[in-house]
Amino acid sequence: MNTSSLDVEEQEPRSVVDDVVAQMRELISERGLTVGDQLPTEKELCEAFGASRNTVREAMRILKAYGVVKVRQKVGATIVDNRMSSAMEMFSFNVMEISRDTFSDIQGFRCLLEVSSVEELFDKITDEDIGDLRDINAKLLTTEGVEFAAEQDFLFHTRLIQVLRNKAILDVYGLMKPVILRIIQKGKTRRTFENDTYREHEEVIDAIAARDRIAYQYLMKTHLEAGYAHFNVTDPFPEKPK
Amino acid sequence: MNTSSLDVEEQEPRSVVDDVVAQMRELISERGLTVGDQLPTEKELCEAFGASRNTVREAMRILKAYGVVKVRQKVGATIVDNRMSSAMEMFSFNVMEISRDTFSDIQGFRCLLEVSSVEELFDKITDEDIGDLRDINAKLLTTEGVEFAAEQDFLFHTRLIQVLRNKAILDVYGLMKPVILRIIQKGKTRRTFENDTYREHEEVIDAIAARDRIAYQYLMKTHLEAGYAHFNVTDPFPEKPK
DNA sequence: GACTCATATTTGTTGGTCAAATAGCGTGCC
DNA sequence: GGCACGCTATTTGACCAACAAATATGAGTC
Numbered sequence: 375m376n377t378s379s380l381d382v383e384e385q386e387p388r389s390v391v392d393d394v395v396a397q398m399r400e401l402i403s404e405r406g407l408t409v410g411d412q413l414p415t416e417k418e419l420c421e422a423f424g425a426s427r428n429t430v431r432e433a434m435r436i437l438k439a440y441g442v443v444k445v446r447q448k449v450g451a452t453i454v455d456n457r458m459s460s461a462m463e464m465f466s467f468n469v470m471e472i473s474r475d476t477f478s479d480i481q482g483f484r485c486l487l488e489v490s491s492v493e494e495l496f497d498k499i500t501d502e503d504i505g506d507l508r509d510i511n512a513k514l515l516t517t518e519g520v521e522f523a524a525e526q527d528f529l530f531h532t533r534l535i536q537v538l539r540n541k542a543i544l545d546v547y548g549l550m551k552p553v554i555l556r557i558i559q560k561g562k563t564r565r566t567f568e569n570d571t572y573r574e575h576e577e578v579i580d581a582i583a584a585r586d587r588i589a590y591q592y593l594m595k596t597h598l599e600a601g602y603a604h605f606n607v608t609d610p611f612p613e614k615p616k
Numbered sequence: 617m618n619t620s621s622l623d624v625e626e627q628e629p630r631s632v633v634d635d636v637v638a639q640m641r642e643l644i645s646e647r648g649l650t651v652g653d654q655l656p657t658e659k660e661l662c663e664a665f666g667a668s669r670n671t672v673r674e675a676m677r678i679l680k681a682y683g684v685v686k687v688r689q690k691v692g693a694t695i696v697d698n699r700m701s702s703a704m705e706m707f708s709f710n711v712m713e714i715s716r717d718t719f720s721d722i723q724g725f726r727c728l729l730e731v732s733s734v735e736e737l738f739d740k741i742t743d744e745d746i747g748d749l750r751d752i753n754a755k756l757l758t759t760e761g762v763e764f765a766a767e768q769d770f771l772f773h774t775r776l777i778q779v780l781r782n783k784a785i786l787d788v789y790g791l792m793k794p795v796i797l798r799i800i801q802k803g804k805t806r807r808t809f810e811n812d813t814y815r816e817h818e819e820v821i822d823a824i825a826a827r828d829r830i831a832y833q834y835l836m837k838t839h840l841e842a843g844y845a846h847f848n849v850t851d852p853f854p855e856k857p858k
Numbered sequence: 859g860a861c862t863c864a865t866a867t868t869t870g871t872t873g874g875t876c877a878a879a880t881a882g883c884g885t886g887c888c
Numbered sequence: 889g890g891c892a893c894g895c896t897a898t899t900t901g902a903c904c905a906a907c908a909a910a911t912a913t914g915a916g917t918c
Contacts, residue, residue, distance in 0.1 A: 408713065432871095435681070438678075439677070439678040440705070447878070449880075451900095463682070483785050486732065543725050658868075
């Protein structure tokens with residue numbers, strides 16, 4: 375069921391490249407290297423690890439893909455921390471249909487983030503935040519196509535999360551962006567955004583402005599669950615048994 | 617402040633490898649490839665993209681690092697979806713100290729996940745779940761070293777999250793594992809786990825068993841915030857201005 | 859049909875070449 | 889001295905060719 379965290383994956387014989395990656399990790403750890411520090415040159419790494427340059431390069435590609443190093447010609451490899459944006463990159467691959475389970479899981483997550491956080495949200499929100507929310511929502515009426523509308527829809531919810539001033543939560547929300555965007559678009563037309571979505575957002579903002587906890591929670595929950603109808607009606611899910 | 621989502625990073629001229637990665641994405645998208653399907657061989661990709669084999673290989677390494685493909689000799693590249701475990705890999709790099717901000721953000725997140733989800737938690741939790749929690753917590757008394765204790769501590773909280781039956785939330789929790797582990801260990805000894813942590817967990821379990829919402833929320837919040845003392849007292853943070 | 863084995867194909871690794879970028883150094887000028 | 893400029897050595901980027909290792913495939917045998 376869950377293939378992500380706990381299963382014991384059969385370990386294939388580690389390739390030389392994987393080995394070099396591991397040694398690079400050790401090197402970073404041992405020397406206590408951190409953001410801004412330089413790694414040795416490719417040549418030095420070759421000698422240190424006894425691997426060919428291509429192998430070292432492939433290992434370096436992995437670190438770059440992880441967003442852990444940044445390489446510039448002549449300068450060499452510098453340690454950075456772009457792991458969050460790298461993670462976004464990787465989750466933007468459309469390698470599979472969104473299953474009904476994934477959909478309801480993500481929606482449940484959003485519910486937790488946006489509905490259950492009401493206390494902290496009402497605590498921290500300012501008039502400026504509310505103004506921004508109205509501005510963003512207004513753009514839903516400009517009818518620039520479904521993709522644009524979906525972006526604005528997502529931006530609205532992101533702006534709301536931003537009020538919590540919690541980078542970890544904001545990052546995770548950004549991480550889920552590709553999936554959320556596809557959920558938002560599913561089964562909707564430009565008119566859906568113009569009519570339903572815009573109105574629902576406005577009602578949510580009104581509830582926030584009035585500091586009405588009950589109304590906010592009800593409206594946001596309803597709004598999030600509204601997507602479920604669109605999602606459910608579309609297709610019978612050609613589920614793919616492994 | 618926030619380097620993850622919104623800033624406009626100066627775009628350097630894309631390398632050939634990045635280009636090949638982009639073309640592979642297109643190819644996957646166009647052909648509607650999904651988990652289990654095969655990619656063309658390296659040779660075919662070279663011809664299709666007009667790139668050398670090493671370049672194609674480096675691009676393939678990136679896709680492998682993303683957990684999007686799995687490559688076996690002779691068989692070739694198969695599309696998979698191990699992005700979550702790949703994400704865990706990348707976040708297990710210790711490239712930077714955990715800042716106080718990161719700490720409080722993560723703790724805030726955990727608070728949201730574990731405290732605010734009380735309704736759903738109490739709704740879904742079974743006696744079996746509670747039994748598991750007690751079993752896991754009991755292992756804190758076996759005194760096998762700090763690393764083991766920290767693992768058990770983390771496992772306790774993971775098991776709690778598992779009750780929600782939400783894969784997305786569970787995955788995100790797993791994603792934060794490396795950071796959480798370091799937070800858990802910070803400033804603690806084996807005795808801390810044996811005494812304080814064990815007792816706090818037991819109290820939480822008791823509250824759950826009694827279905828006492830108020831007590832649960834208070835105890836869990838207190839427990840999570842307890843780490844803050846350990847964290848704050850240790851060092852003055854040699855902050856590293858860029 | 860079932861099994862064995864040789865072979866061809868495909869990925870893994872290595873060594874090398876050339877190109878492109880550029881940090882660092884030296885030179886000359888003011 | 890200090891500054892601007894250009895050269896050069898170094899380093900990464902891309903490519904090529906060759907061989908090793910793994911293995912899917914098919915021919916051959918019973």
